[in-house]
Amino acid sequence: MEACLCRAMLMPGVKKRNTHADPRTFCKQCRNNKPKHRVQLLQARGCTSFGARRSTRLPEVVDSTPFWGGSFPSAGQRKVDSFFISSLVFIDGKPVSLSPLEAQPHSPRYTASSQRERESLEVRVREVEEENRALRRQLSLAQGRSPSHRRGNHSKTYSMEEGTGDSENLRAGIVAGNSSECGQQPVVEKCETIHVAIVCAGYNASRDVVTLVKSVLFHRRNPLHFHLIADSIAEQILATLFQTWMVPAVRVDFYNADELKSEVSWIPNKHYSGIYGLMKLVLTKTLPANLERVIVLDTDITFATDIAELWAVFHKFKGQQVLGLVENQSDWYLGNLWKNHRPWPALGRGYNTGVILLLLDKLRKMKWEQMWRLTAERELMGMLSTSLADQDIFNAVIKQNPFLVYQLPCFWNVQLSDHTRSEQCYRDVSDLKVIHWNSPKKLRVKNKHVEFFRNLYLTFLEYDGNLLRRELFGCPSEADINSENLQKQLSELDEDDLCYEFRRERFTVHRTHLYFLHYEYEPASDNTDVTLVAQLSMDRLQMLEAICKHWEGPVSLALYLSDAEAQQFLRYAQGSEVLMGRHNVAYHIVYKEGQFYPVNLLRNVAMKHVGTPYMFLSDIDFLPMYGLYEYLRKSVIQLDLANTKKAMIVPAFETLRYRLSFPKSKAELLSMLDMGTLFTFRYHVWTKGHAPTNFAKWRTATTPYRVEWEADFEPYVVVRRDCPEYDRRFVGFGWNKVAHIMELDAQEYEFIVLPNAYMIHMPHAPSFDITKFRSNKQYRICLKTLKEEFQQDMSRRYGFAALKYLTAENNS
Structure with a gap:
């Protein structure tokens, strides 16, 4: 059987011949010039357009025999006018148009018969052009009837890859690319949901997942459904992150990884991923029964293309192929990396499981659970443990059942471990699809192109995640209650109000990443533990080490940073011996958005994730006295904070010196106060803020004493964890602590000053917000308006008792 020279499909009934373009090898229908048959051939190839009127150079495989079976004038014939053949031929399955036929020079051998041949040739060319016009008309009609083409430019679809299940063919064409002269056959619809499963456990892995998700969201054009197999730590972090990220057309479901431990804990594993590195084996059991396929x-994956292209590869699976994997790019499974290296059994070089396409429905029917368990039990009798976690077991199963695997082109998993030969997968940037940092060294891995890969990774690492909150136009999405409530609240605001930006900030949802670094805390047995709570921005980062030296107890910090600044903070923290030596400090990143510093939101985030019964509400510019942590724990018991509404006040002082010999006792502090080295906090700028503390009485006090609330009072206090939150309407500078202390008083908290406690404010440059407050009249007017509205709200909530706040404000 010979292929019709249209090369669109095999045509029966044509005798096999060793010829290039002999017209006799065309099928009968092609020779009879039937346009409808040609259209069917084109559609069988998935072509959507002709190559007509393109001057594509004809490959050498085709000789000079014309398409229609005539003959060209010989070189000696007289010159003929140049013309262009706009007919379409198929070479190796691709449509190419004939190049312009140049005229031949004059020749003494030119005869009248040659003239007749020339005239016949011209007539035939006109017939071919007319045939092509008919073909184009019929093909355009066929396209108009196709649903995928009716969408026009609004529909972006992807074709099946030029991948193959045959490894030799794959190696031969590894960098051939995915382009085709034909239009690509649509297989992923515009609004089709793509399902992605990720196993994630711990604080560090949660950071890595964010970078992976950013790279996927950046390129995606389809709705996404993430299935996260996570431990309790990762679930808390990522659930908060996605909830505050509010990305349209993204759904996230969590599956408890701790409940799956018993399924794989019997397998000894030496890989650095630990027990969680084996959990991909049980996805058929873990994921919903109605989920048919998943990536x-x-x-440690970074995407450099739209994940829909990978999703489209599912359509190439045939027969019993249920696993889509890229061949391992190192010699690990060949067993020649070092002497006495004995890897698990694998087919050839084996397969890497960093990127897997799973046909879940077929795997379940094949009894995958039983298959991998029996294989693992058999191999562990000789191997004793896995070295590469689930990858060893996947490869052992494939070794026994090679028909299960569809081999993906290696650009879907460019592996950057020390022993890989990944550079054979790509020649230029367009060949890269997925980068896999599958080495414990991660970005420090040795690779001759590692700088390029590192920059690509850093692009998404530091990319502003807020920019990924873009709509997928034309795709219906599930109604999100939080998003709808937010839009309703914003619609109720008056955009013409001069204080609109202040009011809007109250409803802004800031993307939040909890526990950015590893955190460990063991609760105290006596239930007296106290957490220091503070918030900061990048310009106060240098205070962290000093606070950790002064306060040995747990700390909860909210940091207001951009994505790029968060990475700077990470590098700073990882390079600090002091910070790395403390595991009871929780760092919560609140990402920048809007023009104001959301000081009370930051305080609320830090307060909400306190794990102790009590908290010390401080600011980042203050250094607590040495031993304050233990002193507060004793005072908690002494004042019975567990059963009473009390707020313990820590008196605040300040110094104007950047280098201070910190006082080690109250007596030393009083001496420095008398000498003018220290001052009561803001005594010359904002006396009312701390005047009720009664510093004169504190100098001689030996027991705690009670003070009354006064207007503009804003002390630093120790309270129970269940105290009211800060009011979010106050942003930037002004009244953020004052309003909180007023609410504590309204809820009948007693203010008790501790006689042997103190904290000292360290000097720093003025913040951007205080500069705006001092220089912008409208800023001050809006702050005054917000104060009045807050007092009115207090009156509505607390009734007659709250009238004193209005009176006090008027008197001041």
Whole structure:
């Protein structure tokens, strides 16, 4: 059987011949010039357009025999006018148009018969052009009837890859690309949901997942459904992150990884991923029974293309192929990396499981659970443990059942471990699809192009995640209650109000990443533990080490940073011995958005994630006295904070010196106060803020004493964890602590000053917000308006008792 020279499909009934373009090898229908048959051939190839009137150079495989079976004038014939053949031929399955036929020079051998041949040739060319016009008309009609083409430019679809299940063919064409002269056959509809499964556990892996998700969201054009197999730590972090990220057309479901431990804990594993590195084996059991296919990704993956292209590869699976994997790019499974290296059994070089395409429905029917368990039990009798976690078991199963695997082109998993030969997968940037940092060294891995890969990774690492909150136009999405409530609240605001930006900030949802670094805390047995709570921006980062030296107890910090600044903070913290030596400090990143510093939102985030019964509400510019942590724990018991509404006041002082010999006792502090080295906090700028503390009485006090609330009072206090939150309407500078202390008083908290406690404010440059407050009249007017509205709200909530706040304000 010979292929019709249209090369669109095999045509029966044509005798096999060794010829290039002999017209006799065309099928009968082609020779009879039937346009409808040609259209069917084109549609069989998925072509959507002709190559007509393109001067594509004809490959050498085609000789000079014309398409229609005539003959060209010989070189000696007289010159003929140049013309262009706009007919379409197929070479190796691709449509190419004939190049312009140049005229031949004059020749003494030119005869009258040659003239007749020339005239016949011209007539035939006109017939071919007319045939092509008919073909184009019929093909355009066929396209108009196709649903995928009716969408026009609004529909972006992807074709099946030029991948193959045959490894030799794959190696031969590894960098051939995915382009085709034909239009690509649509297989992923515009609004089709793509399912992605990721196993994630711990604080560090949660950071890696964010970078992976950013790279996927950046390129995606389809709705996404993430299935996260996470431990309790990762679930808390990522659930908050996605909830505050509010990305349209993204759904996230969590599956408890701790409940799956018993399924794989019997397998000894030496890989650095630990027990969680084996959990991809149980996805058929874990994921919903109605989920038919899923893309499984490691956390150290970075996408450089739309994930829909990978999703489209599912359509190439045939027969019993249920696993889509890229061949391992190192010699690990060949067993020649070092002497006595004995890897698990694998087919050839084996396969890497950083990127997996799983046909879940077929795997379940094949009894995958039983298959991998029996294989693992058999191999562990000789191997004793896995070295590469689930990858060893996947490869052992494939070794026994090679028909299960569809081999993906290696650009879907460019592996950057020390022993890989990944550079054979790509020649230029367009060949890169997925980068896999599958080495414990991660970005420090040795690779001759590692700088390029590192820059690509850093692009998404530091990319502003708020920019990924873009709509997928034309795709219906599930109604999100939080998003709808937010839009309703914003619609109720008056955009013409001069204080609109202040009011809007109250409803802004800031993307939040909890526990950015590793955190460990063991509760005290006596239930007296106290957490220091503070908030900061990048310009106060240098205070962290000093606070950790002064306060040995747990700390909860909210940091207001951009994505790029968060990475700067990470590098700073990882390079600090003091910070790395403390695991009871929780760093919560609140990402920048809007023009104001959301000081009370930051305080609320830090307060909400306190794990102790009590908290010390401080500011980042203050250094607590040495031993304050233990002193507060004793005072908690002494004043019975567990059963009473009390707020313990820590008196605040300040110094104007950047280098201070910190007082080690109250007596030393009083001496420095007398000498003018220290001052009561803001005594010359905002006396009312701390005047009720009664510093004169504190100098001689030996027991705690009670003070009354006064207007503009804003002390630093120790309270129970269940105290009211800060009011979010106050942003930037002004009244943020004052309003909180007023609410504590309204809820009948007693203010008790501790006689042997103190904290000292360290000097720093003025913040951007205080500069705006001092220089912008409208800023001050809006702050005054917000104060009045807050007092009115207090009156509505607390009734007659709250009238004193209005009176006090008027008197001041």
